[in-house]
Amino acid sequence: MPDRTAGLRTAAAHAEAFLNTLDDRRVAARSDAGAVHTALGGPLPEHGEDPAAVIDALAAGAEPGLVATPGPRHFGFVIGGALPAALAADWLVSAWDQNAAFHSLSPAAAAIEEIASTWTLELLGLPRTASVGFVTGGQGANTTCLAAARHAVFARAGWDVERDGLIGAPPIRILCGEQAHATIYTSLRLLGLGEQTVIPIPADAQGRMEPAALAEALAANAGPAIVCAQAGNVATGAFDAFEPIADACTEHGAWLHVDGAFGLWAAAAPATRHLTAGVERAASWAVDAHKWLNVPYDGAMAIVADPDAHLAAMRLAGPYLVADPGQRDSTNYVPESSRRARAVPIYAAIRSLGRVGIAEMVERNCAQARRIAKQLSTIPGTEVLNDVVLNQVLVRLPGGDDGNRAAVAAIQRDGTCWLGGTTWNGEYVLRVSISNWATTDEDVDRSAAAVAAAVT
Numbered sequence: 001m002p003d004r005t006a007g008l009r010t011a012a013a014h015a016e017a018f019l020n021t022l023d024d025r026r027v028a029a030r031s032d033a034g035a036v037h038t039a040l041g042g043p044l045p046e047h048g049e050d051p052a053a054v055i056d057a058l059a060a061g062a063e064p065g066l067v068a069t070p071g072p073r074h075f076g077f078v079i080g081g082a083l084p085a086a087l088a089a090d091w092l093v094s095a096w097d098q099n100a101a102f103h104s105l106s107p108a109a110a111a112i113e114e115i116a117s118t119w120t121l122e123l124l125g126l127p128r129t130a131s132v133g134f135v136t137g138g139q140g141a142n143t144t145c146l147a148a149a150r151h152a153v154f155a156r157a158g159w160d161v162e163r164d165g166l167i168g169a170p171p172i173r174i175l176c177g178e179q180a181h182a183t184i185y186t187s188l189r190l191l192g193l194g195e196q197t198v199i200p201i202p203a204d205a206q207g208r209m210e211p212a213a214l215a216e217a218l219a220a221n222a223g224p225a226i227v228c229a230q231a232g233n234v235a236t237g238a239f240d241a242f243e244p245i246a247d248a249c250t251e252h253g254a255w256l257h258v259d260g261a262f263g264l265w266a267a268a269a270p271a272t273r274h275l276t277a278g279v280e281r282a283a284s285w286a287v288d289a290h291k292w293l294n295v296p297y298d299g300a301m302a303i304v305a306d307p308d309a310h311l312a313a314m315r316l317a318g319p320y321l322v323a324d325p326g327q328r329d330s331t332n333y334v335p336e337s338s339r340r341a342r343a344v345p346i347y348a349a350i351r352s353l354g355r356v357g358i359a360e361m362v363e364r365n366c367a368q369a370r371r372i373a374k375q376l377s378t379i380p381g382t383e384v385l386n387d388v389v390l391n392q393v394l395v396r397l398p399g400g401d402d403g404n405r406a407a408v409a410a411i412q413r414d415g416t417c418w419l420g421g422t423t424w425n426g427e428y429v430l431r432v433s434i435s436n437w438a439t440t441d442e443d444v445d446r447s448a449a450a451v452a453a454a455v456t
């Protein structure tokens with residue numbers, strides 16, 4: 001009998017050791033990739049090694065290059081932690097090793113995707129008839145949704161883009177708020193729609209698309225159009241005004257896509273739901289699970305109101321691919337064919353927190369964003385630049401761009417917390433993003449003190 005579990009206990013011991021350091025370990029990595037290369041590289045092994053020895057070597061070699069991203073004080077990018085149930089479920093995903101492409105390959109994966117879809121749509125207040133694809137992240141979700149959008153707008157113009165491609169296709173227009181996330185542009189590039197073709201719609205001081213400017217731009221020309229709006233600006237956390245945006249899209253027959261990578265979770269909490277008013281009127285939505293749902297990397301959902309458009313853009317068929325009529329073949333909702341059962345940890349996260357727990361986590365992180373904003377604003381010469389409506393804070397520290405860059409570097413070196421910088425209205429400033437289930441108010445206070453110490 002092959003020993004199928006060799007190495008698992010060793011991995012569990014290393015995982016536990018890592019997780020038990022998360023609350024206190026330095027947040028930034030202790031070294032760059034060089035040290036990990038030195039420890040783990042070398043010539044291609046000629047002969048194999050014992051699984052437990054491989055795991056021991058991996059854990060020791062990777063250690064200096066690990067960042068405490070799942071820890072409670074990583075406030076850079078938009079980083080979620082890993083809920084215990086979601087992490088444990090993710091281990092099962094690997095052990096089960098299901099190929100979640102076709103129902104025939106894993107009825108379990110298909111069923112769990114269906115349940116996680118239904119729960120997610122209910123949590124986010126989106127149409128229950130929408131279809132959901134489980135993709136790797138916001139990037140994959142934006143690409144999948146925009147592929148469905150591309151199908152639909154070309155179909156309205158009498159063009160079959162899946163069959164005939166883009167050469168000779170009728171013109172379409174793509175309109176994005178000028179603060180659209182970088183991944184929207186990558187998606188447009190991948191879909192052959194181009195980045196420079198986008199008609200940028202001016203945004204206000206918080207990064208919200210101006211609905212009147214959108215209506216004007218839509219009215220300026222007839223023809224098929226895709227509009228990209230956003231729930232949660234990556235710098236300010238601001239939400240586009242979905243009601244007037246949806247009105248304009250309805251009037252002009254445009255496909256409205258909402259990038260809600262982290263912000264869409266605001267719809268799951270009573271205190272923040274108002275920010276998403278009207279979002280359910282969109283045609284597609286991208287939302288991450290590895291951000292605010294606190295599922296380990298990677299997981300996200302591409303949600304499309306019209307399942308036919310979703311399927312037309314993504315469907316996979318071939319003579320040996322056993323499709324089960326009436327059953328969910330998950331590959332038909334995503335760009336990939338073979339793939340891991342990504343919905344399993346999402347299912348576990350939702351089940352372990354419940355509707356109430358998810359709302360509490362979102363509201364707690366938002367309160368913590370307000371808390372750190374208040375504390376940072378007491379540092380002399382510091383200004384909070386955004387309305388802290390969600391979990392994002394933009395702060396200008398004293399000393400101009402150079403002072404802010406130096407402070408960001410000092411904060412990261414210190415290691416109490418990890419914060420990044422960004423450019424906002426031409427200035428280099430500090431950004432804070434809080435979306436971890438394990439972050440406590442004490443973590444916030446310690447981090448604010450570390451920022452103050454880096455400035456003085």
Ligand SMILES: Cc1ncc(COP(=O)(O)O)c(C=O)c1O
Pocket residue numbers: 077078136137138139140181183230232233234259260261262288300
């Ligand atoms: C608004 C928005 N869209 C898309 C993304 C990309 O998400 P991912 O890194 O999961 O692909 C992000 C990431 O922060 C985001 O904030």
